[in-house]
Amino acid sequence: MTNNQQQFYEGCGREGLIRCIFLSEFHPVAGSKISCQVPEGYVTKDVFDAVNVYIIPKPQLQRCILTVNVMKTKIVGYPVKIDSQRYARNAFYFNLCFVCDFWARSVQYEPVVKKLSEYLTMMEEETGFLSKDEDDKIQLQTLLGRILSDLNEHKVTTIVEGENTIYLKIVTHLPDPPTVLDHMVPLLMSEYKSIPLESWDLTSQQILPYINGINHIARIAAEADVEVTLVKACIQNLAYYGVVKLLPILKYSNVYMCTRSLQNLTKDNMLYTACRKYVSLNPDRPSPSLAKVFQFYASMTHGITLRTICQRLSPQNHNIDERKLVIFGLQHDLIRCISKYPVFIGSMPNGRQRLYTGTYNFDEICCKTGLSAANIERDIDSDTNVTVIWK
């Protein structure tokens, strides 16, 4: 119980289940009331009375998504008013609400609530689905019950009700994906590797065989013969869903530094077993020792290139594939790539110097100009107006 309390506090940013779905309507005599609720009695009368202003609000707030979080209950609703001569006050007010725990995020339910309300509006307009049985709402009760259980279990539901089919799906709200640039390298997360190729969309099907943690976007586009903007859009979409992770391009001239998470490698048994397995050069030989792997990571610091470390530690003798080692490190944030930013400090930049603003790193400049890193390097070395910053 105490564990639960620690986990679920307000603002913990977790998602929770839908606890209850209820329909509230404005009764011409009795005023605002809950006319149907699944499960019965989840929202008590006290709570409803305190918040009914926000459930059946003023006309100006009709068709707005309203979320009210008071008294340890979070209610997401979408108040609707239907004008028609049929009704006692020439209008029918209702609001279909989802109730969640007060600590849970509820953004992902907003479109669902809105869509369901719109289905119900349509059904009400066509058949009087909501208003027909004053006291007996068994049909609605079963409908809401099914939506509740389906959405909580499968996050998706399809229900045929009379002549309408209701399609609902909860789409998780994730932070925006990063912008995908030419020089970035996508890496497919291991849990998605087993998915058969046919089940991906068409663009992904073309691209996926070239995603190996080594190829960069521009190269994938060239090899898969897919337009580069399409590749970027596709990868960005995959990155949004966490299918791929974007890493900096691997070069032996790269410089890396270890992060605070490196110590996890010695503490997290799963992580280090996974690491030793992943970085093995030859899977038939015994996997490299933790000490060797750790030593490799620990040697990474400013000013020491991957090439130097390889020369010093000869990882291949210890059955370590240094490329996989770097990929694993980047993937689990054990290490961070330190990029090189040329900065032009003269007065009038011309030609390529305009790119040396300090906002583009070496890889980006290489991709933009189509020149090799060595070429750029030479260019910068000979130019006294350019300094280089590593960060």
Added chain:
Amino acid sequence: MEVNPLSIIIVKSDSKGDRLLFRYPYKVETQNDISSESKRRNPYSILINDDVLQNAQQQTSNIHNGQLSGFPDEVLSTLFAVKSELCNRKFELKVNDVRFVGHPTLMQAKESKEDTSFILINIVFALYAQASYSIVTCYYELSKKLGYALVHEENRVGYLSEEMNLMVKTHDEIAAVIEQDRGKSELEAFDLVLERSTLAQCLKSIYHDLCTTGLLNITINQFVTLCFCLPQKAHQFHKKGVIVEPETIDRCLHSLKPYHGMLLLVNFAELLDCVPPSGALMLLKLIEVYNPLKSLQNMASDADLPIDHVYELVGHLVYWAKATIIYPLCETNVYVIAPDAPLYTNSPLVEKFSTEFPGMSLFEVISDFSLPTSIGHLTTPLQQPARQGILAQMVLWMLQHHLLMQLHTYVQFMPNDHGECDEISTEYELGPTVDENHSEMSLDNDDDINASSLLSMSSQPLPVPNTSHRSNTEDQFSAADSTVSDNIVAQPSSSHKSNFSMTQSASLSSDNCDSLASVEDEDKIKELLNVFQEQDRAAVRRIPAASNPEDLALMVKLWQAGYFKGEHHLEEIMYFENLRRSQLLQLLDKFRDVLIIYETEDPAIASLYSQS
């Protein structure tokens, strides 16, 4: 952007009903963007008006040009004049993309005639719905504080009743005027309210302060002082576009140690407005002894304050974005460019730097820190001391602007794992596991290496790794020379072991050193080594320095204290174990076969940097 409030609203509810008293900003730019309404992707696209599902016209956004829009005053007042069940607790309501947060405060009106009348006052902040939970909480706290301040002033002099009556009267006056001639608009009522009411002026200044600095220091009714800081905003002043969460600051402050130092980010004059007058004295005491070269502990003892108070003061200053945590500046500190340093041409920092340090270019100075560099490295004793002073000033400036990050050295104890493909160590690995006789042989072999490598270590700081057999034999030669001249502590002890076990392998050189002390040493070493697990013990024993009880004792002590788990940097070990840097470095070097050292940032300090 999403940190700023959209609007601040004050609503009252009493026996005379609910009313929106004031909101700020109230001048909404009403110019309709015609272009946005009929925005087409291209000139040929058709505007589809009749969508089947979205037949009714609906509002999906209530934000217009960074201001609240689309809510008439009456709607707001009914929304915020909450039922009594919802009073004195957090009130949160989200409408489309606007989140309203407030603390409805119920209080008794101070009236001489009737004692039972209650006033509900709700000061609500309208925020961007995307604003993080911590931002919402901060605004909630502010609303609560304002509520308490108003309760206090109401109880004292009936301030709120007075202000309320004044505002209501003004609204009624204007309404009456509008009734008479239809030329005037409602907007001017707020103008007049703002002119007359001190509470409205106060809310206005709160809104402006929140939008500009995120720091508040206001006095309500010239009596109650209210200090408030919105850290997510305040820290942007020093680092644009980066939101520092209060949680991060808390984490930083929790890991604060006495050896940390403080670096002020603002002038002395700007410091005092963040503390209530009662705390100012203590702050002054601390500031008098402030020096970025001093640790917190030194400052505490200089200022004659308990260290806990210093922590609290520093914590407060950090929260208010007036100071940051550093490791006290010294020659040995290693700095690199921070990963998120905003360094680019046309950066305002470039100009700021050259006005601060005339004739210097930020890029030239900072490019020295592309590689991990210390102030000691950048200066030579031959240079005049003034140059070093300027350099220190520049480093401080760059630290203040979060351009530099300090690297610390961490130590991880890691003997070679048992039974792994390590060609060199396999022979040694066998040593402790095979029968007694064999182990003595290998131990004896070790003895010679021990003696020699200890010597070589004392003479040259970085000898080649002593791993192959070829180097063993070389070392044996040198050992032969040295045993005569140098009567080192380690040698007798280790060689004694061979004597003790009564085998022929006892070397001649050790005969003369056999003494009671060495027996003790031997036992001590054994005892010390016992703390390690089997396979680790073997690895440690193989290290030459392990036969020196002093070195081993220190090593074991630090290991047992948990310093070799990569969680404590050298400076921390030095501080808590009262060691000198050279002592510690020597020890690490002697035991480098089982210790892996690496450089990274101090998590306490780095948490204030964004990890990109």
